[in-house]
Amino acid sequence: MAKRKTKPIVAVVGRPNVGKSTLFNALAGENISIVKDTPGITRDRIYADIHWLDMTFTLIDTGGIEPDSKDVILSQMREQAEIAMETADVIIFLVDVKQGLVDADSKVADMLRRSHKPVVLVVNKVDSFQKYMADVYEFYNLGIGDPHPISAVNRLGIGDMLEAVTEYFDKEQAEEEEDDRTRVAIVGKPNVGKSSLINKLLGENRLIVSDIAGTTRDAVDTEITYNGKEYVFIDTAGLRRKNKIKEELERYMIVRTVSAVERAEVVVLMIDAEEGVTEQDAKIAGIAHERGKATIIVVNKWDAIEKDDKTIYKFTEKVRNTLSFMPYAELLFVSAKTGQRLPKLFETIDIVSENHAMRVATGVLNEIMAEAVAMQQPPSDKGKRLRLYYITQVAVKPPTFVIFVNDKELMHFSYTRYIENQIRETFGFKGTPLRFIIRERK
Numbered sequence: 001m002a003k004r005k006t007k008p009i010v011a012v013v014g015r016p017n018v019g020k021s022t023l024f025n026a027l028a029g030e031n032i033s034i035v036k037d038t039p040g041i042t043r044d045r046i047y048a049d050i051h052w053l054d055m056t057f058t059l060i061d062t063g064g065i066e067p068d069s070k071d072v073i074l075s076q077m078r079e080q081a082e083i084a085m086e087t088a089d090v091i092i093f094l095v096d097v098k099q100g101l102v103d104a105d106s107k108v109a110d111m112l113r114r115s116h117k118p119v120v121l122v123v124n125k126v127d128s129f130q131k132y133m134a135d136v137y138e139f140y141n142l143g144i145g146d147p148h149p150i151s152a153v154n155r156l157g158i159g160d161m162l163e164a165v166t167e168y169f170d171k172e173q174a175e176e177e178e179d180d181r182t183r184v185a186i187v188g189k190p191n192v193g194k195s196s197l198i199n200k201l202l203g204e205n206r207l208i209v210s211d212i213a214g215t216t217r218d219a220v221d222t223e224i225t226y227n228g229k230e231y232v233f234i235d236t237a238g239l240r241r242k243n244k245i246k247e248e249l250e251r252y253m254i255v256r257t258v259s260a261v262e263r264a265e266v267v268v269l270m271i272d273a274e275e276g277v278t279e280q281d282a283k284i285a286g287i288a289h290e291r292g293k294a295t296i297i298v299v300n301k302w303d304a305i306e307k308d309d310k311t312i313y314k315f316t317e318k319v320r321n322t323l324s325f326m327p328y329a330e331l332l333f334v335s336a337k338t339g340q341r342l343p344k345l346f347e348t349i350d351i352v353s354e355n356h357a358m359r360v361a362t363g364v365l366n367e368i369m370a371e372a373v374a375m376q377q378p379p380s381d382k383g384k385r386l387r388l389y390y391i392t393q394v395a396v397k398p399p400t401f402v403i404f405v406n407d408k409e410l411m412h413f414s415y416t417r418y419i420e421n422q423i424r425e426t427f428g429f430k431g432t433p434l435r436f437i438i439r440e441r442k
């Protein structure tokens with residue numbers, strides 16, 4: 001049975017000013033990974049990967065803009081809680097010991113309790129455990145379990161809080177490991193045709209939509225059998241927010257995308273042929289790239305545009321330019337409406353998910369590297385020349401290689417890219433990113 005390597009998602013929910021951003025920063029610290037060659041990735045911390053002990057999880061801040069009245073606060077907290085319940089494996093409900101228990105907290109706690117999601121109640125601003133502990137107990141009244149006191153500013157109680165959060169991971173992981181089906185996330189901006197695609201795939205193949213037992217996300221997972229093979233499609237379309245604030249919509253789109261992408265091996269990025277490829281598409285694509293997923297760019301509504309013999313080449317060029325950080329991605333032109341080239345989509349999903357999990361023997365890798373080095377001399381600086389000693393593949397999903405060199409500083413991005421290209425020339429690895437870790441060996 002294939003082991004799944006998906007990172008759990010933890011969402012933080014709480015009123016304005018309880019300290020969500022402060023907690024986020026305390027946890028993410030310098031760990032936040034910003035992929036340099038991914039343009040358009042939101043730099044504001046909507047999400048970050050957190051490493052603690054031997055665990056990694058993705059932390060999501062569901063809170064956005066500061067509302068100005070009490071009514072708005074409650075409705076916004078409800079929204080936050082909904083997003084968290086839809087996307088997260090564990091929810092951190094953050095409250096503020098200084099403000100004490102307020103009505104909105106109780107209402108949100110009721111919602112969270114009904115969702116049956118694991119919730120860790122965290123009481124912030126407990127700057128002195130001695131002084132404020134009595135006030136912490138008040139939060140037992142929320143009826144969602146033990147309150148965990150922390151001080152985000154002083155980094156107190158963070159370890160205990162993380163222990164409570166990560167305790168919930170094992171169960172989740174064990175469930176997912178049982179699953180051998182290819183998981184495909186359908187992502188893209190609103191109205192590109194995500195729901196239409198899923199409906200068409202379902203309709204065309206007259207297949208069963210089933211509740212997937214044991215998961216809490218049945219609503220967005222669609223099981224489709226094609227040619228006797230089972231796939232799980234993870235949809236980000238379901239959510240239709242009435243929210244008027246543009247930044248909020250963008251945040252929700254990103255949160256949903258991160259959550260769907262994290263749970264998948266293959267990402268289908270949908271682009272609207274009528275609108276062309278946009279910066280928003282690049283932002284969404286960046287999430288798949290950053291997370292090392294196999295990616296298929298699907299240009300939808302191909303039926304709707306006027307074409308001549310050059311249209312497809314022009315479109316291809318534009319897509320490749322805008323998404324230049326993922327040259328490995330496969331590209332398909334489809335119509336969810338007519339069903340054009342949808343069989344090809346399944347074929348491509350199979351290919352890219354195989355490549356995503358492909359392992360190459362160390363001997364062959366070293367032959368390729370030796371040949372590459374012989375063909376193009378490694379760079380040198382101040383009289384010192386880069387030497388590449390050894391390469392080995394250390395992981396799959398995505399394929400990850402370690403190259404041992406004499407001096408890391410000399411291993412420029414362009415030479416790593418050159419080695420990557422040589423490996424791709426031999427093995428293809430179509431549709432999947434490759435990762436390279438450079439290590440020094442003296």
Ligand code: GDP
Nearest residue numbers: 015016017018019020021022125151152153154
């Ligand atoms: P958010 O609106 O929930 O993201 O809250 P912020 O992280 O922006 O924090 C709101 C205010 O609470 C800021 O002035 C923080 O400095 C303060 N704050 C956050 N954590 C603590 C804490 O542990 N102790 C104290 N005393 N203040 C804190």
Ligand code: GDP
Nearest residue numbers: 190191192193194195196237301304335336337
């Ligand atoms: P979603 O928000 O990404 O789920 O997008 P929908 O599936 O709701 O589609 C948005 C709109 O685009 C609807 O009016 C669809 O009928 C239309 N649409 C979706 N796919 C196609 C397509 O392949 N061709 C054409 N012409 N229209 C499409």
